[in-house]
Amino acid sequence: MLAQQIVNGLTIGMIYALIALGYTMVYGILKIVNFAHGDIFMMGSFFGLILIRNVGLPFVVAFALAAVLTALLGILIERLAYRRLRFSDRIVPLISAMGVSIFLANLAQKLWGSEVHTFPKVMEIKTYTIAGMTFSTVQLLIFGLSIIAMLGLHFFVNKTKIGTAMRATSISITNATLMGINTNMIIMITFAIGSALAAAAGILVSIYYDAVYPTMGYTAGLKAFTAAVLGGIGSIPGAVLGGLILGVAENLGIAYIAAKYQDIIAFCILILVLIIRPRGILGKKEINKV
Amino acid sequence: MLKIEGLTVHYGVIPAIKDLNIEVPQGKVVCLIGTNGSGKTTTLKGVSGIVKAKAGRILFEGKDLTKVDPHQIVHMGISQVPEGRGVFPDLTVLENLQLGAFIRKDKKAIKSDLEEIFSLFPRLEERKNQLSGTLSGGEQQMLAMGRALMARPKLLLLDEPSMGLAPIIVQEIFKIVRRINEEGTTVMLVEQNAKMALSVAHYGYVLETGEIVAQGTVNELKNDDMIRKIYLGIH
Ligand SMILES: Nc1ncnc2c1ncn2[C@@H]1O[C@H](COP(=O)(O)OP(=O)(O)O)[C@@H](O)[C@H]1O
Numbered sequence: 001m002l003a004q005q006i007v008n009g010l011t012i013g014m015i016y017a018l019i020a021l022g023y024t025m026v027y028g029i030l031k032i033v034n035f036a037h038g039d040i041f042m043m044g045s046f047f048g049l050i051l052i053r054n055v056g057l058p059f060v061v062a063f064a065l066a067a068v069l070t071a072l073l074g075i076l077i078e079r080l081a082y083r084r085l086r087f088s089d090r091i092v093p094l095i096s097a098m099g100v101s102i103f104l105a106n107l108a109q110k111l112w113g114s115e116v117h118t119f120p121k122v123m124e125i126k127t128y129t130i131a132g133m134t135f136s137t138v139q140l141l142i143f144g145l146s147i148i149a150m151l152g153l154h155f156f157v158n159k160t161k162i163g164t165a166m167r168a169t170s171i172s173i174t175n176a177t178l179m180g181i182n183t184n185m186i187i188m189i190t191f192a193i194g195s196a197l198a199a200a201a202g203i204l205v206s207i208y209y210d211a212v213y214p215t216m217g218y219t220a221g222l223k224a225f226t227a228a229v230l231g232g233i234g235s236i237p238g239a240v241l242g243g244l245i246l247g248v249a250e251n252l253g254i255a256y257i258a259a260k261y262q263d264i265i266a267f268c269i270l271i272l273v274l275i276i277r278p279r280g281i282l283g284k285k286e287i288n289k290v
Numbered sequence: 291m292l293k294i295e296g297l298t299v300h301y302g303v304i305p306a307i308k309d310l311n312i313e314v315p316q317g318k319v320v321c322l323i324g325t326n327g328s329g330k331t332t333t334l335k336g337v338s339g340i341v342k343a344k345a346g347r348i349l350f351e352g353k354d355l356t357k358v359d360p361h362q363i364v365h366m367g368i369s370q371v372p373e374g375r376g377v378f379p380d381l382t383v384l385e386n387l388q389l390g391a392f393i394r395k396d397k398k399a400i401k402s403d404l405e406e407i408f409s410l411f412p413r414l415e416e417r418k419n420q421l422s423g424t425l426s427g428g429e430q431q432m433l434a435m436g437r438a439l440m441a442r443p444k445l446l447l448l449d450e451p452s453m454g455l456a457p458i459i460v461q462e463i464f465k466i467v468r469r470i471n472e473e474g475t476t477v478m479l480v481e482q483n484a485k486m487a488l489s490v491a492h493y494g495y496v497l498e499t500g501e502i503v504a505q506g507t508v509n510e511l512k513n514d515d516m517i518r519k520i521y522l523g524i525h
């Protein structure tokens with residue numbers, strides 16, 4: 001029972017982690033919370049849904065194409081809603097982000113209606129029992145794809161030239177520019193990767209819960225934001241850790257307290273972290289830039 | 291090589307430098323000396339495009355840098371070692387040096403240049419896998435200089451390399467500045483430490499509250515009564 005709850009918690013935790021990566025990467029570079037990120041995740045789900053259900057593409061192709069389209073959406077949002085505000089007060093891009101969030105949720109409603117869409121069947125649903133724990137094929141898909149995405153990101157950020165430039169840019173845009181790095185390009189790449197990961201999370205969770213709807217980005221976005229803060233916003237391993245902890249905590253809460261408290265748990269964690277340890281588990285002390 | 295013509299930079303409405311005219315000939319070391327707040331850093335930021343010119347031109351090999359994107363200026367052959375070194379503290383020494391060569395694609399030559407930097411600064415090689423934030427101030431200065439050299443710049447801009455360092459380290463750093471110049475890199479050096487700056491430069495400018503108040507060859511400046519009194523402390 002406990003082990004099963006942990007497996008279920010880790011499954012949804014992977015989803016939170018994938019979304020949290022986008023929050024944390026954008027925050028790491030621009031020091032802004034992209035509150036439209038939950039809606040980017042929702043758009044990714046819809047892109048996946050439309051490409052499979054309406055266009056009839058095979059799952060793998062639709063998955064990749066939806067990630068690319070969502071990445072482009074992320075780039076567009078940065079260009080239109082954030083770039084000009086880069087040197088203004090922090091509250092300004094935050095307001096802009098909320099505007100984008102409201103716009104996307106309404107756009108989705110206009111385009112695809114406010115009802116809950118079911119997700120087409122993309123694979124044979126089977127379950128396997130190992131050591132008393134049950135895994136569904138969907139869960140295995142979520143684990144597999146999430147882990148591949150996270151390892152790929154880890155390799156990219158730490159071992160490639162562009163990844164190193166990205167880390168330098170998140171330390172200091174000015175000093176990165178002095179290396180000849182086109183920091184606008186790096187910021188675009190950051191939005192693209194974060195958005196593509198959100199699309200992956202969106203499609204996977206839509207298969208898992210068999211539901212796609214325009215407001216699905218709100219709670220998922222807030223929970224992933226909680227995960228990012230819990231792990232330490234700005235930290236990539238922190239986002240993964242925060243996501244997994246949150247997923248497990250929620251499932252234990254459902255099992256041992258009551259299902260109706262599921263959403264409350266995340267927000268209690270958020271408030272506790274902000275009070276006790278605002279920099280999160282792996283986050284660095286906030287250094288005031290002179 | 292570099293010709294600054296009538297450069298004016300404002301922060302808000304306040305001018306930090308006014309109508310500066312500075313020339314840096316190829317192969318030379320030109321220093322810009324002045325007290326804290328006189329506008330030295332602003333001048334170098336202007337050349338690197340980090341601050342925007344309100345008026346004037348900055349000609350590098352005939353091209354006006356005020357119309358070039360800041361990161362492209364590095365591609366054109368100008369590298370800056372910023373005030374306070376500007377190393378990336380969470381990155382290793384090696385990663386910092388590799389970022390210096392970000393604009394280059396000649397992998398083999400980058401590798402041999404790295405060896406050269408390590409022979410110039412042996413302490414960096416010993417610490418290459420260490421996070422650069424854990425280095426001492428002197429080592430960070432060496433790293434920042436080595437990193438700038440990894441771009442193979444034609445013109446190296448140095449902003450107060452002596453700042454906050456022990457005299458013996460300052461000596462060492464300036465020896466290396468001279469060596470870099472002897473190997474063919476043109477240097478524009480900004481310093482509060484006028485004595486050290488005049489010991490390596492060929493030509494110098496004196497900046498006070500954003501304006502050039504004196505200029506000349508190093509010998510002329512060293513024999514100028516005002517400079518001896520105010521900047522060199524000789525009476
Ligand atoms: N970012 C900034 N915003 C406003 N004023 C600035 C800024 N940077 C420098 N200044 C002002 O511009 C003037 C020149 O500064 P700076 O170029 O840093 O001088 P220096 O390098 O010679 O010490 C000073 O009066 C300083 O207070």
Ligand SMILES: [Mg+2]
Nearest residue numbers: 330331373450
């Ligand atoms: Mg200065």
